Amino acid sequence: MTTRSVSAFLAPRRRLQLAGLLTPPVLWLGLVYVVALAALLVTAFWTVDELTGQVQIEWTTENVVEVLTGALYRTVTLRTLGIAILVTVIDIIVAVPVAFFMAKIARPRMRHLLVIAVLAPLWASYLVKVYAWRALLSSEGLIEWAVSPFGLDTPGYGIVGVVLTLSYLWLPYVIMPIYAGFDRVPDRLLEASADLGAKGWTTLVAVVLPMIRPAIIAGSIFAFSLSLGDYITTGIVGGTTQMLGNLVYTNVGAANNLPLAAAISLIPIGIILLYLAAVRRTGALRSL
Amino acid sequence: MSKSPTRTALRAGIATAAVASLAACGTSDSGSGSEAAASLGAIEGTVSILAWPGYVEDGSNDPSVDWVSAFEESTGCMVTSKTYGTSDEAYQLMQNGGYDVVAASGDLTLRLIAGDLVSAVNTDLLENYDGIFDFLKDKEWNSVDGQSYGVPHGYGANLLMYNTDEVTPAPTSWDVVFDKAADYSGKVTAYDSPIYIADAAVYLMTHNPDLGIENPYALDQEQFDAAVELLKTQRESVGEYWSDYLKEIQAFETGDSVVGTTWQVIQNSITSGNTEVVLPEEGATGWSDTWMIASESEAPNCAYAWLDYIASPEANAQATAYFGEAPSSQAACDFRDDCEAYHAGDAEYAEQIWYWTTPLSECVDGRTDVECVDYSEWTKAWQEIKG
Numbered sequence: 282m283t284t285r286s287v288s289a290f291l292a293p294r295r296r297l298q299l300a301g302l303l304t305p306p307v308l309w310l311g312l313v314y315v316v317a318l319a320a321l322l323v324t325a326f327w328t329v330d331e332l333t334g335q336v337q338i339e340w341t342t343e344n345v346v347e348v349l350t351g352a353l354y355r356t357v358t359l360r361t362l363g364i365a366i367l368v369t370v371i372d373i374i375v376a377v378p379v380a381f382f383m384a385k386i387a388r389p390r391m392r393h394l395l396v397i398a399v400l401a402p403l404w405a406s407y408l409v410k411v412y413a414w415r416a417l418l419s420s421e422g423l424i425e426w427a428v429s430p431f432g433l434d435t436p437g438y439g440i441v442g443v444v445l446t447l448s449y450l451w452l453p454y455v456i457m458p459i460y461a462g463f464d465r466v467p468d469r470l471l472e473a474s475a476d477l478g479a480k481g482w483t484t485l486v487a488v489v490l491p492m493i494r495p496a497i498i499a500g501s502i503f504a505f506s507l508s509l510g511d512y513i514t515t516g517i518v519g520g521t522t523q524m525l526g527n528l529v530y531t532n533v534g535a536a537n538n539l540p541l542a543a544a545i546s547l548i549p550i551g552i553i554l555l556y557l558a559a560v561r562r563t564g565a566l567r568s569l
Numbered sequence: 570m571s572k573s574p575t576r577t578a579l580r581a582g583i584a585t586a587a588v589a590s591l592a593a594c595g596t597s598d599s600g601s602g603s604e605a606a607a608s609l610g611a612i613e614g615t616v617s618i619l620a621w622p623g624y625v626e627d628g629s630n631d632p633s634v635d636w637v638s639a640f641e642e643s644t645g646c647m648v649t650s651k652t653y654g655t656s657d658e659a660y661q662l663m664q665n666g667g668y669d670v671v672a673a674s675g676d677l678t679l680r681l682i683a684g685d686l687v688s689a690v691n692t693d694l695l696e697n698y699d700g701i702f703d704f705l706k707d708k709e710w711n712s713v714d715g716q717s718y719g720v721p722h723g724y725g726a727n728l729l730m731y732n733t734d735e736v737t738p739a740p741t742s743w744d745v746v747f748d749k750a751a752d753y754s755g756k757v758t759a760y761d762s763p764i765y766i767a768d769a770a771v772y773l774m775t776h777n778p779d780l781g782i783e784n785p786y787a788l789d790q791e792q793f794d795a796a797v798e799l800l801k802t803q804r805e806s807v808g809e810y811w812s813d814y815l816k817e818i819q820a821f822e823t824g825d826s827v828v829g830t831t832w833q834v835i836q837n838s839i840t841s842g843n844t845e846v847v848l849p850e851e852g853a854t855g856w857s858d859t860w861m862i863a864s865e866s867e868a869p870n871c872a873y874a875w876l877d878y879i880a881s882p883e884a885n886a887q888a889t890a891y892f893g894e895a896p897s898s899q900a901a902c903d904f905r906d907d908c909e910a911y912h913a914g915d916a917e918y919a920e921q922i923w924y925w926t927t928p929l930s931e932c933v934d935g936r937t938d939v940e941c942v943d944y945s946e947w948t949k950a951w952q953e954i955k956g
Binding site (some may be wrong): 329335353356357415416419420421422437438516517519520521523528531532536537538 | 657660661664755763804807808809810813816819823824825944945948949951952953955956
């Protein structure tokens with residue numbers, strides 16, 4: 282069959298074309314995401330041999346029940362959720378003015394420089410940045426030096442340190458979609474709003490915010506889900522703090538208890554699914 | 570059980586490896602290879618070694634650090650090596666097979682023996698075995714029923730480190746991190762592993778003798794609960810837990826931590842000069858590593874050759890000095906100038922160390938009237954302690 286005859290064969294068969302185009306990516310997605318996730322879900326219902334640490338295929342709901350009823354998991358889930366929400370809110374509060382300035386006020390040259398400045402930290406390793414924050418937060422660090430004249434202390438290693446560090450880490454992921462959102466708001470709408478007598482604040486609330494809401498939600502998905510799964514930052518600047526990721530890590534790394542780790546990982550998966558469902562109801566996903 | 574930066578870095582990969590091994594999990598054949606060899610045969614030509622980072626150095630990491638080339642030249646066994654990050658990762662790698670020799674800490678050895686993954690070692694075939702300190706031989710983590718399963722490599726204690734400016738008078742007891750921890754609230758540090766529960770048990774052996782703890786790795790439920798309770802109280806004063814030794818070096822240099830558990834190698838690395846270490850009067854936990862031979866090894870003669878070589882004074886001195894622990898023989902000290910700092914050969918000092926051992930439900934101290942708390946329960950409790 283020549284190329285020409287293949288094309289001739291496919292030309293009227295739209296569905297076959299579509300199937301051919303979609304099969305490879307769907308297969309990849311299916312294997313990497315769905316099958317891996319299913320394997321994880323299934324493992325949560327298995328058990329582990331005490332001495333050898335071998336996963337044994339004996340069906341039990343013990344792990345899941347323990348995770349759902351244990352006080353430890355409830356505390357850590359609430360703490361993780363709180364940290365993720367706080368990080369998301371802080372990032373949005375910082376990102377909206379920065380993105381607005383970049384999209385609407387800065388001249389093109391300045392805008393390019395700002396985009397580079399926002400993206401530059403992504404070139405550095407995650408670990409380097411977290412260790413930099415460890416140095417900053419230290420009792421001999423820059424933060425202590427800066428605030429001690431005002432009678433304050435560095436927050437040190439703990440939840441505050443984790444929130445600050447995570448907010449810093451995910452900020453570019455929040456700024457960029459919001460910047461793109463502002464960029465799509467035509468200048469003439471702002472002018473029209475001003476012509477009709479609206480002040481800056483009214484324009485922002487009544488015209489701009491409704492238009493960039495999908496962008497803000499997109500940014501929040503990044504900050505929220507990335508925070509929810511993090512455990513390295515907590516290990517380095519968290520002091521004694523544990524997040525869900527740390528519990529999973531301990532059970533995989535130290536305890537060799539994969540089934541319990543799998544059961545714990547169902548919690549953030551559940552939270553993210555709920556969050557995405559809520560986002561979907563707002564219709565934000567469609568206008569992305 | 571992280572003792573070097575590489576170990577910590579490796580940990581990130583463990584999760585992936587663990588998940589990948591899920592697909593490959595199956596029952597391992599219980600081979601008949603657990604019999605010790607009676608005599609040595611011809612050299613096979615290659616030997617594959619699994620070890621902690623820094624144990625098998627051929628100069629590729631640092632040209633001046635090389636004790637593998639000499640082995641290859643003298644025996645004709647070409648070495649390939651792989652490093653691991655935690656005892657649990659090593660256990661999984663051993664299950665998958667392909668290694669002839671493994672360097673295992675005391676919290677791994679019994680699992681390897683029970684899983685029939687390593688074979689007994691005929692120490693008569695090793696020239697350098699005689700020179701090894703007697704207090705390291707025939708211990709519960711390297712021998713079963715008097716049969717040796719490997720050659721001791723090096724050992725060290727988990728010491729008490731303190732900041733000499735902040736902690737006065739100089740402490741001689743672990744009470745500064747337990748009963749008196751509140752004095753240094755927010756600046757106490759502790760080792761971030763379930764095995765640290767044993768440190769609390771060592772403390773209770775002296776300070777609460779009514780509990781009747783004989784061995785910190787053999788705790789019945791009542792003793793275990795007391796240790797956990799002690800650690801929950803301690804947590805209120807803990808600034809941070811550490812498992813990455815670079816993290817602790819930095820925390821002591823900046824003063825973020827002023828008192829807590831440590832390793833000798835950390836004290837040697839701290840440059841601020843205001844820290845001291847002490848082996849407190851209650852004794853301490855520690856590690857003692859063992860070279861073992863895989864039961865499925867295809868190169869047992871090269872494996873024996875490696876065990877003999879790494880126990881030889883010069884090679885043992887190089888490897889243990891590079892890593893920062895006491896060597897396994899007195900003769901090795903002729904090749905090191907820091908043996909004193911590690912109290913090498915000081916049997917009395919070594920007596921005070923409770924070497925890491927895997928806690929099992931069958932009490933490792935030999936009690937049969939009670940059931941002990943096993944390591945999986947230790948792990949759960951450790952997470953609850955951290956809260």
